[in-house]
Structure formats: structure tokens, C-alpha cells
Amino acid sequence: MALSKEENEMLTRVGPGTPAGEMLRRYWQPIGLAAELQDKPKRRRILGEDVVMFRDDRGRVGVLTLRCMHRGTSLEFGHIENGGLRCCYHGWLYDVEGKVLETPGEPPASTFKERIRQPAYKAQELGGVVFVYMGPEPAPLLPRYDVLVKEDGVRARRARTVNCNFFQMIENSVDQNHLKWLHRTAKTPDWDDGEIDPQQFEYGILNTYTRRVAGKKWAHCNFFVMPTMNKTGNVEEGHPTEHRASSAGEVMRWRVPIDDTHSMHFTVEFGAVVDGKPVANIMKDDSAAGLCETQFGVYRWDESIGWFARGDQDRVAQESQGPIYDRTTEHLVYTDRGVILLRRLYKESIEAVKRGGDPIGVIRDPEKNRIIRLQPHEDLLD
Ligand code: FES
Ligand SMILES: [Fe+2]
Known part of the structure; x- marks a missing residue:
């Protein structure tokens, strides 16, 4: 079920007049x-x-x-x-x-x-x-996501470049199956592999997966929001299913094309403050540094884990797929259902724009946009 060369071009080219480029300009x-x-x-x-x-x-x-x-x-x-x-x-x-x-x-x-x-x-x-x-008028509303507008806490931001096409980055964000492998830690051997069940919802993809830890089964839920954002987090520190990807804050990440072979990665994290005390251990705010440049193939190494540093692990996987990953040679399997669904939503959105409509998840109703609350969660199933 690999993509044809034409399909790959359609999903990855972002300049003016390209199908994905025109669709992305509607957000x-x-x-x-x-x-x-x-x-x-x-x-x-x-x-x-x-x-x-x-x-x-x-x-x-x-x-x-x-x-x-x-x-x-x-x-x-x-x-x-x-x-x-x-x-x-x-x-x-x-x-x-x-x-x-x-x-x-x-x-x-x-x-x-x-x-x-x-x-x-x-x-x-x-x-x-x-x-x-960057699209035609009338512009839709700027979505008021919870992490951007909540006031009962602290916010931190950072931005950096990634040296590959944006689509392999967003495929990573709907692919929960990589967490156990790319981001493995000393705790990882204690997990059973998860069951993954990506579903479409109003703004994109609701990603749920389950994991068995110490005989108990946990359900995780996070969000992919069209066209390039995902939201994770809310896992308490010390929670048995906590992994190094989360720090109890709520995190949104956007992958924005610079051009066909470079991207910007924006992260915003929000941590609630209760009774004057922060309840989440969130990242340091790096706003003043602006957009930090990274170099292709240069990654920090973390001696303590004998592997690339957590912050560079995804870049290792994404950049090494190539400047624009050639999907004509891939071999998709059952656990790639999130990736398959993502590509379908892109195709549908590209078609919608060609017909003169809005792509998936564009917001024009102010009532809907007071605050867009996306609540990732983790529940004990048994
Ligand atoms: S004012 Fe002359 S080039 Fe800008
Ligand atoms: Fe990752």
C-alpha cells in the first residue's frame, strides 16, 4: 500500500499553487x-x-x-x-x-x-x-486552543528548525507505536505493546492507545489537530505509565513548513498553578531565543541513557527518512493506521479546497472558538 510518486508529491509540496500548499494556506x-x-x-x-x-x-x-x-x-x-x-x-x-x-x-x-x-x-x-x-479572504478565526489561552498557570514556548519535509514530522505525531522504541527508557521493558485505535474527530485524529504496565491496563488519549498540531500531556509525574515524553504539562506542537525540505517545530507547554504552586514540571521558556537552527545529522547524545537525547530522538528518525521521504518504497502495516488516516484527511482536505470549501477543522463560528479544550487523558481500564 505504498504511495505513488504523484500521491507523495501531492502530500509533501508546500509552495504556492501546490495542492497541499493551497490547503495549508487555509489555516x-x-x-x-x-x-x-x-x-x-x-x-x-x-x-x-x-x-x-x-x-x-x-x-x-x-x-x-x-x-x-x-x-x-x-x-x-x-x-x-x-x-x-x-x-x-x-x-x-x-x-x-x-x-x-x-x-x-x-x-x-x-x-x-x-x-x-x-x-x-x-x-x-x-x-x-x-x-x-496566507490564504484567501475571508480568513477563518485563529483557533483559541486551551494551551494558548488558559490563564490559571504558566506557559513556556520554544521553536527550532528540523531539516526535512513537514509531512514525515506529522506522520510521527500520529504514530503512537514509535514511543516505546524510539523513546525507550529503563522503564520501557515493563510495558506491553499497546493497542492503537486512531479515530477521526471534528478537528483531526483522536489517538487512543492502551498499554499494560505491571498487570494493569491503561488507556491514553491524545489529539492530532489539522493540519500540523498535536496535543499530548496531562500524565502525572510518577504515574506508572509516565514516559519521558511527558512532564504533566499540556503540550501542543506545530510543524510548519519552511519549504519542501525544511520545517519549523513550535512547542507550547502549559502547566496549571494550584494554590499558588505549579503542579506540573514544565519546560523552560525559550521564547527570547526565537527560532533556533538545528543542523541536519547533528544530534545531542545523552550518556545517562546511552542514546540520543530525548529532545533529538524524533529528529533522528525524521531527518534520516530523507529530505522528502520517498513513500513509494515503504511497507505499511496494521500499526500504521494513524498514518493512513492522516493521509486520508489530507486528501479530503485538499479536495475540499479544490471544490471551494474549507478543509477539515477550520473554525468560523465565534461561539465554538471561546476556548477549544482538548483534554488528553489517561484512564485505568482494569
Ligand atoms: S525603498 Fe528603495 S528598495 Fe526599498
Ligand atoms: Fe516521538
Whole structure:
């Protein structure tokens, strides 16, 4: 049941005009962390397009195409002033929507600047993450996921690059079967292999799996949300089925294409605070570092476990599949049902967009979007 070359292309190419690229543009995508945006613009590449993001001197966030529409100088070298971003070359000034505020030296009577615009994308911040929308109007709502909007706790974020196509990363996130092997620890031999039962739900895939530990059977549930996010967590520390992937916080992870062969990985973790005390041991907030670059094939080693460090284990598996994994040679089996379902949801969403509709999980109803509570859980079955 390997994919054809054409199917593989359809799922993995992300540039403008490609089937998956057009579908992905119908969703808000993380592009950066709010704390990165201080007094300098930041260059970024997303879905194969070069852009600059910035916070103007009134605190508003904007995303513009990278090259100045005057004569093409990169706006990453621009100055933030006078309500916008000023190109370093001849001083044209753009606001967060791409409106041309000033074209220094033009005759005062000229109306030229009213008739042109620097191409811009909608941007919004939520939970310390900057999101961008690159699709046609009307834009859907920016989903208010619990981890981004809950206020009764602390939040931590981090972002880094991964040197492969995004689709092998999201396949990893719906594949619960890899946990026991790729992330094995000293506790792993005590588990029985799980039963895995991925099901479609309103926003994507509900992933449930069971694991037997010390004669007891536990059910886990976590979420994959279209098009690139998954949510895990909520497993208490010291819980018999705890594994090193969780730390009792609730974690969301997005995999956003930079281009066909590189991706951004955004992580946001939320830990509740009860009676003034944090109840989860969550990661350190790394927002100020912004998007950290990783190198293909370079992974940290953890002497204490005699294996790659937990934070690099998934990258080892994903990057070594190749820049764009060639799925024409794979051999899918029973435990790959999550992967098969994911590909089906992508195909359905691509078809929906071709027909002029919304892909799976796009939200336009404000009532639905007060807070999107996705509650991963773990239950004792016997
Ligand atoms: S190239 Fe940007 S103002 Fe001239
Ligand atoms: Fe993993």
C-alpha cells in the first residue's frame, strides 16, 4: 500500500499553487514567538515564501513579503519607526498591513503611494506565539486552543528548525507505536505493546492507545489537530505509565513548513498553578531565543541513557527518512493506521479546497472558538 510518486508529491509540496500548499494556506500557522519581536524585524521563510515579521512602535505585529516593492532590498534590514517598517535603502515606510505610509523624495502632490501596497499577510499573537494567515479572504478565526489561552498557570514556548519535509514530522505525531522504541527508557521493558485505535474527530485524529504496565491496563488519549498540531500531556509525574515524553504539562506542537525540505517545530507547554504552586514540571521558556537552527545529522547524545537525547530522538528518525521521504518504497502495516488516516484527511482536505470549501477543522463560528479544550487523558481500564 505504498504511495505513488504523484500521491507523495501531492502530500509533501508546500509552495504556492501546490495542492497541499493551497490547503495549508487555509489555516493560521505559527511563524514566530512574540518575544522575538523587539526592535528589529525578523526574516522568515514559510510555505516556500520569504517574509519579514515585525512589531511596530505601537505594538502591532505585521508580516510582509521580504523584498521591498520599490527596488527589492530585503526588509529584514529595515528600521522600525513612525508607525511602520522603513526600508533601509530609500526609506519607504510600510505599516503592518503593507500600506505605504511614506515615499521620501516623491513630489508632494504625488498620489502614487496611495495606489500601491507591499504584499502583506494577516498576523495575530496568541499565547506568546505569532500566527500568520496566507490564504484567501475571508480568513477563518485563529483557533483559541486551551494551551494558548488558559490563564490559571504558566506557559513556556520554544521553536527550532528540523531539516526535512513537514509531512514525515506529522506522520510521527500520529504514530503512537514509535514511543516505546524510539523513546525507550529503563522503564520501557515493563510495558506491553499497546493497542492503537486512531479515530477521526471534528478537528483531526483522536489517538487512543492502551498499554499494560505491571498487570494493569491503561488507556491514553491524545489529539492530532489539522493540519500540523498535536496535543499530548496531562500524565502525572510518577504515574506508572509516565514516559519521558511527558512532564504533566499540556503540550501542543506545530510543524510548519519552511519549504519542501525544511520545517519549523513550535512547542507550547502549559502547566496549571494550584494554590499558588505549579503542579506540573514544565519546560523552560525559550521564547527570547526565537527560532533556533538545528543542523541536519547533528544530534545531542545523552550518556545517562546511552542514546540520543530525548529532545533529538524524533529528529533522528525524521531527518534520516530523507529530505522528502520517498513513500513509494515503504511497507505499511496494521500499526500504521494513524498514518493512513492522516493521509486520508489530507486528501479530503485538499479536495475540499479544490471544490471551494474549507478543509477539515477550520473554525468560523465565534461561539465554538471561546476556548477549544482538548483534554488528553489517561484512564485505568482494569
Ligand atoms: S528598495 Fe526599498 S525603498 Fe528603495
Ligand atoms: Fe516521538
